[in-house]
Amino acid sequence: MVRLEEVAEGCPETTRLYLEDAYLREVEAEVIRYVPETKKSGYLVLDATIFHPKGGGQPSDTGEVVASDGSRFRVRKVLEAGPVVVHYGQVVQGDPPTGRVRLLLDWEPRYQVMRYHTAGHVLDHAVLSVVGGDLRSASAFHGPPEGYIEFEGELGAVDPRALEAEANRVVGEDRRVYAIWVGKEELPGKVKGAFNLSRLPDLPRYRVVVIEGINAIPCGGTHVSRTGEVGKVRVTGIDVSGGLSRVRYRVE
């Protein structure tokens, strides 16, 4: 059994290109290390990647890594070991990837996740504006077939249609969505409508995703560049149990 920490050990930090441009579907990168698991499957570390790992409320990206000799490696799951992104998958043609390679992202599922993730931030705003009060977020998932945002405590009698209406109002305004980087000290002054900042890991700087005029939330995820791209937000249910309230949603 291969341990992720061993795969990543001694590797330089992976440059996460998706943090600067979520729309990159194809780039070149350099293979840093390949650790085989079986004859065909293994773990690949690159100097840079457009693949978002599983985490931060997002499912793993998938895609392909193609070498100059035509060898192809299918990326099934993307994981992280500290600052290093590890691509797990199978050699589907030729040999394990080496040297300079081309990364091809499975764009359709990723774009869906971008729409879901931005919808999640829009719903964070909708919950704050409809429910109000001092809410603490517990967890979230931003991907098809259904996403959710979850809060500590009981939201009370909230009309899902009211949340949906506020979310779709913001979507209809086609507001700009972009990321900024801020230092630790600036963070409290830059965020808006974000929940329990105390839960954040201790970092020298933070990426904050801004929906212009709506909110600004620390987030390392991939987003669409305008709320209009989200499409229609549908709140599919609000579940309250075990001291948690979960707002489930879909984008159409």
Ligand SMILES: [Zn+2]
């Ligand atoms: Zn986020």
